[in-house]
Amino acid sequence: MKFDRYAIYYTPQGSLAEAGAAWLGWDVAHGQAVAHPEVAALDVASLTETPRKYGLHATIKPPFVLAEGTSADGLLAEFEALCAQLAPVTLDGLSLTPLGRFLALTPKGDTAALNAMAAEVVRGLDAFRAPPSEADLARRRQANLTLAQEANLNKWGYPYVLDAFRFHITLTSKLPKADLPQVTAALAPYITTHLPQPFVLSSLTLVGQAEDGMFHEVHRAALSG
Structure with a gap:
């Protein structure tokens, strides 16, 4: 399958992966649509429209177009080599x-090792990232970036990396603030039974975005450093 962009994600496994794929309506590991569950009185399809195409994930290195002179095979090889040097978190x-205005799964506890690992991935694979277009830069700058975020955008092609990184697994589109408590209360019984304790991040996933905009797993690699 040909991909327009690539990214490095953390993608859950086990029951959280299954529940999350159904919630979003897209299974990134198998590259297929999944029927939404019935959750209270929620319109799940509408609530999850924006994050659906990405699948259940936390972004580690944001989506990028391959740089001129690089290849998907080269990216895969370098991704595997990097993961072999990184320790689980x-x-x-x-x-x-x-x-x-959206709901996400966020980590409990000290995230220093997690943030350091994410920074290594951002830096370690950056030779494969083509510079963003002027349109992409302009779109990002509409978010009123801080000076640090602007510096990240210019150097790494994305504002929310390195010191601005915050690990999260997105579960909804942006919601009216007044709806957040209701949606949280309805979603919690569905998703919280699948949340791991402790949470061990032991692998990363190279994903690709197909022509229809949907992301697919290309390869999962264990963190074995």
Whole structure:
């Protein structure tokens, strides 16, 4: 399958992966649509429209077009080599959290090792990233970036990396603030039974975005450093 962009994700496994794929309506590991569950009185399809194409994931290195002179095979080989040097990360767990106007799963406990690992991936694979277009830069700058985020955008092609990185697994589109408590209360019984304690991040996933915009797993690699 041909991909327009690539990214490095953390993608859950086990029951959280299954529940999350159904919630979003897209199974990134198998590259296929999944029927939404019935959750209270929620319109799950509408709530998950924005994050659906990405699948259940936390972004480690944001989506990028391959740089001129690089190849998908070269990216895969370098990704595997990098993961072999990185150690797994263990945190206390995951919790359902409002982030601005959307809901996400965020880590409990000290995230220093997690943040350091993510930074290594951003730096280590950056030779494969083509510079963003002027349109992409302009779109990102509409978010009123801080000076640090602007510096990240210019150097790494994305504002929210390195010191601006915050690990999260997105579960909804942006919601009206007044709806957040209701959606949280309805979603919690569905998702929290699948949250691991402790949360061990032991692998990363190279994903690709197909022509229809949907992301697919290309390869999962264990962190074995």
